Amino acid sequence: MVSIKDIAKKAGVSISTVSYALNGSPKVTAETSAKIHAIAKELNYIPNAAARSLKKQETKIIGAFLTNYSGAFYGQLLQGMQDSLSKDGYELIVCSGKQSHRFLPERMIDGAIILDVTFSSEELVKYAELGHKLVVLDRELDHPNINQVLLHNRSGATLAMDSLIEKGHNKIYVVTGPKFSYDSNQRLQAARQAVERYRHIEYVEIEGDFNKPSGESAAEQIIKEYTKPVAVFCLNDEMAIGMYNYISKTEFKVGEHIHIIGFDNIELTQYTQPRLATIDYSERKWGALAAEQLIKLIANKPVVHERIYVTLIEGKSVQEIR
Template sequence: MVSIKDIAKKAGVSISTVSYALNGSPKVTTETCAKILAIAKELNYVPNAAARTLKTRETKIIGVYLTDFSGAFYGDLLQGVNEMLHRKGYDTIVCSGKRSHRMLPERMIDGAIVLDAMFDSDELLRYAELGHKVVVLDRELNHPNINQVLLDNKAGATLAMEHLLDRGFRKIYAIMGPEESYDAGQRLQAVKQAVERCDDLTFKAIEGSFRKESGEEAAKKILAEYTEPAAVFCMNDEMAIGVHNYVSQTDYVVGEHIHIIGFDNVELASYMQPKLATIDYSKHKWGALASEQLLKIIAGEPVENERIYVTLVEGDSVGINKEASAQR
């Protein structure tokens, strides 16, 4: 690989002169600068980003760590991240996997936004202790170099359960998310609290993975034991779409026999018939706020932990339990 030392040797100047010329410094005459740039082009010189970072202590790049890139969830979130960072002169790199974690301690990025259950909390705390700046979207970590921008999962799950109970349902299923997911765990806690407050409720939790296929598998189990209208709280919309797809292929009717509510309000859900009831929040705002908070930490500005609030979006996928109403 060609270095500035090679350029200096061929140009007959010092290494510092080459460095000044490559960085556009007025300390080098126009003639000398043109000569050095021509030689650099001739030798196919590529600047060493790592060396530059050591000198400036910044890369103007932010890493966004995700568990994976599948599903309809991440688009709006990343758009919010990218728009905010771009306005502030930063670029974004989206990462996944253990090896990409090294980019933070090796200062290949200036900071990290983490929505990745596989990024160990102890590892993040070690990096924070070394001075690296992090915003977490999926866990609670207390450290001066870590800020939390969390979704109000408990409020959302409570809204979903109250909606089903208000519609008269006393047989309710919850399709859970991955065991390692902070969001899924928070939603499940709220569901269990709602169940404990209701004496005449038949409740069953079914394992899920936040993927459409797990919704389909759960729907198969639910219909196998069907005896009366039942409501299903899916802890994300992808699983709700899976339940809806499976039920629609049978003689059962969504909104009449099986009543479905999701979480996330992804765009695809708005095209479902009947329209999916779900929990809504701004994924774009979530990403933008996370970026804003991270840049404040990098700049040494004080920040407070933030929370993204949620609302209920009603849909015909949840009707009224007519059998329960008739019995009253």
């Protein structure tokens, strides 16, 4: 591999002069700098990122840690992060799995955005104590080096449940997400609280996993138990889409026999028939705001915890139950 020593030898200058030139220092004349850059290009020189990060104490790389890469949810979220980071000269890498956790203690990245249940809260606080800058999207942690950018999960779930109850439904299913999911637990708690205000509501929970197969499985159970029109609040849209898929193969109709509300407003919801009612927010804004907050943390600027607001999108061709 070509080093700056090779460039210095061919250019007939010192190693420090090459280093200054490649880093844009005004200590080197324009003529000498041009000569050194030309030789570096000729020799196919590639800067050593590890050495550069040791010297500057930065990599200009941010890690986004996700539980997994599946589903249609992450695209806009990551695009929002990338949009904000690129404005400040940062690159984004997307990580998943426990082996990638070492990127933080080994300082391969300048900071991290966390939406990953494989990180324990204790582990994140430990890294924060060591000076690492973190933004969490999936839990509440109190530390000067950790910022929270969370969804208004509770208000979204309340909007969904109130909408179903106001339409006259008196039997409501809730299809949950994974037990370890912060978002699922927040939505579930709000759904339970909403039902407690109405004693006449028959309320049933079905365990899901935030994916289409668990939505299909929930739909199968609901149809087996069906005696009258019911409503279903799926705690994310992936499960709601799975439910649509299963029901479409039966004699039952969404919006007539089974009324469904999801959460996330992923793109696929626009193409369901009838259009899926869902809780909407901007995934791109969520990602962008998380990145902005992390850049402030890295620069030691003050930050406050943020919340992403949500709204209800009503489904089309919905039959109200009276």
